[in-house]
Amino acid sequence: VAVAARESQVCLGLDPDPGRLWPTAHEAVGGGPPEARAAHAVLTHCGALIDAAGPACVAVKPQVACFERLGAPGWSALEAVCEHARTAGLLVLADAKRGDIDVSAAAYGQAFFGGTETPWGHVRGLEADALTVNPLLGGDALAPLLAAARAGHGGLFVLVRTSNPGAADVQELPLVEGGDVAGRLAQLVGALGETGEYGIADVGAVVGATAPGALARLRDRMPHAPVLLPGVGAQGGRVEELAPAFAPGRAGGLVTASRSVARAHEAAGGDPAGAARAEAERLRAAAWRIS
């Protein structure tokens, strides 16, 4: 629905590096310890990036690691960035790649979705629309995360075939039963998801845009899964090769781009906001065309 309304399948990655923020982020940082100042600058940077590129996007994907390294102020900045994105009408996909067993998985579900009941009252969670999760621990470890996601009408994106060169180390190991580990993970995604009224399931897959061959091969094991496609741009993936992602419909694929948008001005020149807006719009049009 959000995809159709915005005519966009672009997910804006937010991976703020304190050493490479937009110049505007350095203004009005204020005082306090380094982590508070850095977190403030990161928040300003992400807000400006959302304001610039957001209109061409359907969602943001904050990389949680980039906030976590700034400690408690970083976590507060993450909450504020998510709020800023929601206010701009964007979905929030928390890229945290979490995975743990039973009560610990449930605790991550509380952290990223609805929150925690305590004797001192309700503690809000991040209230994300979706979370990236790691399936190495098996189906029972994903269940509490999926329950938490569904309680907030959200979903999960399960790592199936990542965009890095070393992904093959484990994910492409050939299995006795036929296929490889990624194929088995795709099957798990297909089995876990419940398909809603728009033909799109609530459990999706992360499949690197750097491996378009794998994408075509995995699609039939998870016909209704939305696919999150990182690796376009800085990592070398090309949006034109991703047509199989959109098999179940235009919302079947979300193209994510982070550095190629945030640092578009380094290649294209011009001010950071204008260059980011132009690059996000270029991606939006390219993805919409093939879908």
Place this chain on the structure above:
Amino acid sequence: VAVAARESQVCLGLDPDPGRLWPTAHEAVGGGPPEARAAHAVLTHCGALIDAAGPACVAVKPQVACFERLGAPGWSALEAVCEHARTAGLLVLADAKRGDIDVSAAAYGQAFFGGTETPWGHVRGLEADALTVNPLLGGDALAPLLAAARAGHGGLFVLVRTSNPGAADVQELPLVEGGDVAGRLAQLVGALGETGEYGIADVGAVVGATAPGALARLRDRMPHAPVLLPGVGAQGGRVEELAPAFAPGRAGGLVTASRSVARAHEAAGGDPAGAARAEAERLRAAAWRIS
């Protein structure tokens, strides 16, 4: 070294549930929003648990999910708990099961180990002695985490065979090359680790104490790896079956127990601190005997 000095291979799991803290944690919580009060109580609880059971242990293992669900105050509490443990002479193994690619993995390395250089000064990391990591993304994704660990003279514990019933879903898939996924992960652990002067490598493995058969089978692929053994107690693992863990020496295995120590009083009666101390000491003696 730490193991020998303390004659203990017990790692105290810290998985605080705001709804089941020791009664002392409810005193002096103070005011403020629910997340600040809950985080304060969690910190008090963990401090009391460390003071009670710590003398029988060599390390603490905070479950990061339990802190993260309390937002920024939770992260501050995690930092304070780690500091408390270090002051008590205990190693800190952050149980976060992180895994991500290139720059994101490096950002997690900054978060959990040495910290981050920013234009506003150095932001401290958690300065953990070790971190649990998820190897699904392959060797190149673990490299930045290992580099960060080594820079602080720390190490990693890689998930190889987890303690949950669903672990078999992915980890025990039989491979065409022979063995299963867990076997291949054990081989990765063996290859990544550098063995120090005490015959123990700086890359270890997480192998559930609920699967002692798998432990014996995996040991020869990673002869020098320290093995973190969750699942003793509440999850049904028995310390008496874990002898293969200690093949490379007494520091070759770390037995972790969380709920069975923190909630020992629920079964044994008595005050929580005394029951926790007794249960931790019982585990310490049992593990030392078989090693």
